[in-house]
Amino acid sequence: MFTKKSSALLLAASVLGSVAFSPVALADEIIKLATTTSTENSGLLGAILPTFEKQSGFEVQVIATGTGKALKLARQGDVDVVMTHAPAAEAKFVNEGYGIEPRGIMANDFVVLGPKNDPAKINGSKDVNQAFAKIAAKPATFISRGDNSGTNMKELAIWNNANVTTDFNGYTAVGQGMGKTLLMANELQAYTLTDRGTFVAYKAKLDLEIKFDGGEALANPYQIILINPKKYPDLNHKGARALSDWLVSPEAKKMINNYKVQGEQLFKASQK
Known part of the structure; x- marks a missing residue:
């Protein structure tokens, strides 16, 4: 015969059992994705990842930071997969044995923003190197x-190609993500380099305009890279591969191409 005490114990055990074995409590159903602030600031991940989560049963935890920090987290085995936009840094990451199977996901481009009156007269420059030289x-x-992000790496490469050092009056590195950097540039009516996606997402808040764009030098490709299981065997490699596979699927490509802010397409899915 069950007493009130034994019934209470059984109920407690049942509740604890349901918590212990609940799917949301299982670590192998969580995918830790380190990615850039641009994919987060643009709203893209918030638009497409719920579909993947619903179909796969995985939960994606997004850690949005600069590319340098994202790759550092991956090197340390703190995340399951990484998606960034700095080809040289990504190649080094793979060559060092930390990453495997890099796949192109999508691309947009970088643009140079500036005040409407364009004090450095960069509009109409023959290339981005000349535009930066005029600013200096x-x-x-x-x-x-100034945060070792993919955008910051691109910016520094342009200064280098333009044979310009960044010690000129007016140059300020703020150590912030793209969104905050845009707001600071707007407040100071300054020039800055941004990915087009974040600019479009923030455009309504800005009194800045695109003063230079175009050309292969400003291409901005994004890749997803798996973490080498030989380096970190205990990561959620199954979930990471599922996410990588889904992001290159026809369904995901269509969602990426169809994602728009204020009527503008922000990213173009890779064709391969």
């Missing part, structure tokens, strides 16, 4: 992310 020669105010 003025000198005009330039706000850099």
Whole structure:
């Protein structure tokens, strides 16, 4: 015969058992994705990942940071998969044996924003190197992310190609993500380099315009890279591969191409 005490114990055990074996409590159903602030700031991940989660049963935890920090987290085995936009840094990551199977997901481009009156007269420059040289020669105010992100890496490469050092008056590195950097550049009416997606997402808040864009030098490709299981065998490699496979699927490509902000397409899915 069951007493009230034994019934209470059985009920407690049942509740504890349901918690212990609940799917949401299982670590192997969580995918830790380190990615760039641009994929988060643009709203893309919030738009497409719920579909993957519903279909797969995995939960994706997004850690949005600069590319340098994202790759560092991956090197340390703190995340299951990484999606970034700095080809040289990504190649090094793979060559060092930390990453495997890099796959192109999508691309957009970088643009140079500036005040409407364009004090450095960069509009109409023959290339982005000349545009940056004009900003330094003025000198005009330039706000850099300064956070070792993919955008910051691209910016520094352009200064280098333009044979310009960044010690000119007006150059300020703020150590912030793209969204905050745009707001600071707007407040100071400064030039800055941004990915087009984040600019479109923030455009309604800004009194800045695209003053230079175009050309292969400003291409901005994104890749997803799996973490080498030989380095970190205990990561959620099954979930990471499922996410990688889904992001290159026809369904995901269609969602990426169809994602728009204020009527503008932000990313173009890779064709391969």
